[in-house]
Amino acid sequence: MKQILPILILILLSNNAISLTVEDLKNTPASKYDLVVLRMRTMALEATLHIKGKRPEKYRQFEIRDSMITEENGKIYVVTKISGPAKDISQDMCNYLKEYFVERSALDIFKKEALSGLTSEEFKTMSELIYPGIELIATENPDLKINCR
CATH class of the missing domain: 1.20.5 (Single alpha-helices involved in coiled-coils or other helix-helix interfaces)
Incomplete structure (x- = not known):
């Protein structure tokens, strides 16, 4: 407001x-960078519609909340927000979940779609700026969060 x-x-x-x-x-x-980031933000919103409420296969105690794009320190992060029991919120679990999503090529698929239309050199340059991120949020206390990027 x-x-x-x-x-x-x-x-x-x-x-x-x-x-x-x-x-x-x-x-x-608009620069190509601006257009790629805008496309990624749009894709993250669309992805949220498909993944919200789903539970990672190996980690059923967690539930996917949404996906978003953040820019920090010259890098672009595809961040998946996941909630779960406070007792399971830890830096180790955050890292496990990040690897879980990387292993499933989710980031590679996201990059391929978001960066389509760029030359191979532009693709390589932009691709090197994009990283996965996880934000773990305790279901009982949303102020308890752990980020791993």
Whole structure:
């Protein structure tokens, strides 16, 4: 709501300011990097629709919540959020789950789809920036989280 209020004020105060901003946006080209990240974010949202509520095969006590893209320190992370019992939330378990998803080639499939349309050199460069990530969240206490990236 806090983000919408300034936009509404701008609309009410000046249509010219808004049209200049829209014109600026229309004339500013997006980089291939920006388009890839946008595509990845869209794919993560779509993936969430298919994986939400599912349980990893070997780790049935956990449930997949969603998938998202984060950018940190010049890297792009495909983060899968997983919830489970607090007693099972640990750095070791986080690492096991990350490897579990890597072993199933989920990241490779994601990269192949997200980076389609790039030259082989662009694919290689972008592919080297993309990493898997897991965020483990305790079901009983959502403030108890462990990230492994």
